[in-house]
Amino acid sequence: MRHLREALAGFRRTPLLSTLSISAISLSLVIMGLFGLSAHNIGSAISDIERRVEVVGYLLEDMKPDQVQIAQQELEAFPEIEEVLYVSKKEALANAQRDLPEFSEIYEELRVNPLPASLHLRLKPGFRTPESVQITAEHLRGYEFIEEVRFGEGWVEQLFTIRRIAGGVSAILGGAFAVVAILLIFTSVEIAILARSEEIEIMQIIGAKDRYVQFPFVIEGFIKGLMGGLIALGLTRLTYGSFRYQFAEFDNLLWLPNNWVVGGVLTACAIGMISAVVSVHRELGRAYAT
Amino acid sequence: MIQFYNVSKIHPRTGSAVAEISFHLRKGEFTFLTGHSGAGKSTILKLIHFQTRPTKGELQVLRYHSSRTKRRQIPNLRRRVGFVFQDFKLLAGLTAAENVAFALKVTGVSRRETDRKVEQLLNQVSLSEKAKSLSSELSAGEKQRVVIARALATNPLLLLADEPMGNLDAEASEEIFQLFWRLHLEGMAVVMATHNTELVRRTPGVRVLELKNGQLISDSAVETEPLPSVSEGSSLESPPISPPQKPILSASNKNPVPEVSTDVPHESAPSQRENT
Numbered sequence: 021m022r023h024l025r026e027a028l029a030g031f032r033r034t035p036l037l038s039t040l041s042i043s044a045i046s047l048s049l050v051i052m053g054l055f056g057l058s059a060h061n062i063g064s065a066i067s068d069i070e071r072r073v074e075v076v077g078y079l080l081e082d083m084k085p086d087q088v089q090i091a092q093q094e095l096e097a098f099p100e101i102e103e104v105l106y107v108s109k110k111e112a113l114a115n116a117q118r119d120l121p122e123f124s125e126i127y128e129e130l131r132v133n134p135l136p137a138s139l140h141l142r143l144k145p146g147f148r149t150p151e152s153v154q155i156t157a158e159h160l161r162g163y164e165f166i167e168e169v170r171f172g173e174g175w176v177e178q179l180f181t182i183r184r185i186a187g188g189v190s191a192i193l194g195g196a197f198a199v200v201a202i203l204l205i206f207t208s209v210e211i212a213i214l215a216r217s218e219e220i221e222i223m224q225i226i227g228a229k230d231r232y233v234q235f236p237f238v239i240e241g242f243i244k245g246l247m248g249g250l251i252a253l254g255l256t257r258l259t260y261g262s263f264r265y266q267f268a269e270f271d272n273l274l275w276l277p278n279n280w281v282v283g284g285v286l287t288a289c290a291i292g293m294i295s296a297v298v299s300v301h302r303e304l305g306r307a308y309a310t
Numbered sequence: 311m312i313q314f315y316n317v318s319k320i321h322p323r324t325g326s327a328v329a330e331i332s333f334h335l336r337k338g339e340f341t342f343l344t345g346h347s348g349a350g351k352s353t354i355l356k357l358i359h360f361q362t363r364p365t366k367g368e369l370q371v372l373r374y375h376s377s378r379t380k381r382r383q384i385p386n387l388r389r390r391v392g393f394v395f396q397d398f399k400l401l402a403g404l405t406a407a408e409n410v411a412f413a414l415k416v417t418g419v420s421r422r423e424t425d426r427k428v429e430q431l432l433n434q435v436s437l438s439e440k441a442k443s444l445s446s447e448l449s450a451g452e453k454q455r456v457v458i459a460r461a462l463a464t465n466p467l468l469l470l471a472d473e474p475m476g477n478l479d480a481e482a483s484e485e486i487f488q489l490f491w492r493l494h495l496e497g498m499a500v501v502m503a504t505h506n507t508e509l510v511r512r513t514p515g516v517r518v519l520e521l522k523n524g525q526l527i528s529d530s531a532v533e534t535e536p537l538p539s540v541s542e543g544s545s546l547e548s549p550p551i552s553p554p555q556k557p558i559l560s561a562s563n564k565n566p567v568p569e570v571s572t573d574v575p576h577e578s579a580p581s582q583r584e585n586t
Contacts, residue, residue, distance in 0.1 A: 227389035
């Protein structure tokens with residue numbers, strides 16, 4: 021309780037520095053938040069496309085239904101396969117009429133359904149790579165009742181390349197933003213502590229124990245991180261809301277996942293505390309020079 | 311109370327600050343550390359206060375040994391050894407009373423006890439009427455009184471003073487010195503660094519350690535007692551002090567308060583302050 025009182029007293033003693041410190045933390049976290057928002061939405065869009073990656077095997081006319089059922093069960097047992105969907109000839113025709121309405125009249129005039137039945141294999145997340153798609157296609161080709169296998173080879177490879185580039189750019193930019201945010205938080209906490217270095221020196225000369233000096237600053241660092249994190253969260257949410265309100269095309273923009281939000285604020289608190297520990301430790305060390 | 315055994319302090323960048331210093335100060339003794347700027351006076355005070363450790367040799371302050379005292383024990387030592395600076399080191403935004411209370415709060419004294427003790431300490435330094443004045447509103451002499459009150463807050467056995475009159479005019483210097491002297495007469499050991507030779511000359515019966523270029527060139531006690539020597543198979547647990555002698559100056563000493571001559575040249579300005 022004493023440490024908390026002292027920490028709050030620290031805000032009263034240096035109001036301007038504390039405000040600047042919290043503002044700097046907020047600003048750096050808003051940048052992180054907006055970057056996270058962009059990365060999350062781009063990642064989500066790519067995942068949406070990836071979810072459509074499927075390997076389709078067209079069946080021969082004379083295959084037996086029980087053969088398909090057995091094949092379905094076997095294929096579902098493979099680790100990379102999420103789901104095996106059987107589309108009968110009739111369903112294929114209905115789908116074609118729905119998806120290609122411009123040819124609906126032609127389909128109606130047909131006496132025989134020319135469309136083959138098919139097996140649609142969806143892959144699990146993490147297996148939507150060109151290699152896994154190839155392997156799945158090979159599994160499918162192994163069945164004698166499969167006439168042809170299609171999976172859009174070039175398209176899958178392009179998608180995978182886009183995913184890799186997006187991941188790399190996110191990691192580099194995210195890492196850079198994170199480093200800048202950490203440095204900014206550290207510097208602002210350090211400056212606030214430096215401004216009170218004389219107070220620390222006096223405390224030590226009087227005979228204060230290290231933890232007596234350190235704890236209030238650590239709590240202060242935590243509070244700064246928390247306040248900075250919450251202000252940044254509010255500002256990011258405001259920006260997100262304004263975007264959705266101003267631009268109709270951003271209407272389905274996703275908000276950050278809860279674990280990112282909680283993780284971000286807690287990380288800010290942790291960085292605030294660690295910065296305080298490091299800075300105060302350095303100040304304390306000056307009075308024990310060897 | 312304080313024992314130095316061949317203590318040397320060498321700064322990695324600036325070189326030797328003090329070399330092969332040995333002396334022994336007793337309980338209640340008033341000691342002047344004299345010498346020019348850079349002679350090593352401040353280094354000796356920092357060594358006594360464990361703000362720095364010897365590069366060579368060994369020193370003991372109260373029951374704390376330089377080679378064995380852990381960092382976490384140092385605050386306990388510092389509560390028994392008050393420190394008075396030339397440049398005060400008061401917290402500008404606090405009043406005189408709050409500056410004194412700060413020391414009590416830091417050392418875990420209750421709020422009620424703090425109020426009582428602050429009043430008593432400010433009385434002791436004759437500054438009760440300025441209790442509510444901000445430290446920035448006080449004169450240099452008054453500031454130094456607050457610093458002394460703060461140093462006394464933890465009931466120290468020893469007061470270290472680094473050029474305490476260095477920033478004061480002659481009148482304030484005299485008042486502050488008389489305050490130190492009074493504390494000494496009440497039983498407090500005082501080690502005061504000064505290069506005011508006139509003050510030292512006019513103060514009878516005190517211990518004077520004179521330093522030059524980091525070396526102890528004279529010790530007023532040497533004429534009457536031998537300095538302890540480590541080379542004679544002694545250990546710090548049983549310092550080789552023999553035979554027991556009458557203290558040079560003790561609490562029972564009835565010496566009158568010596569006056570600080572007004573024609574004494576002023577001690578160094580802050581810019582001239584030694585950095586040793």
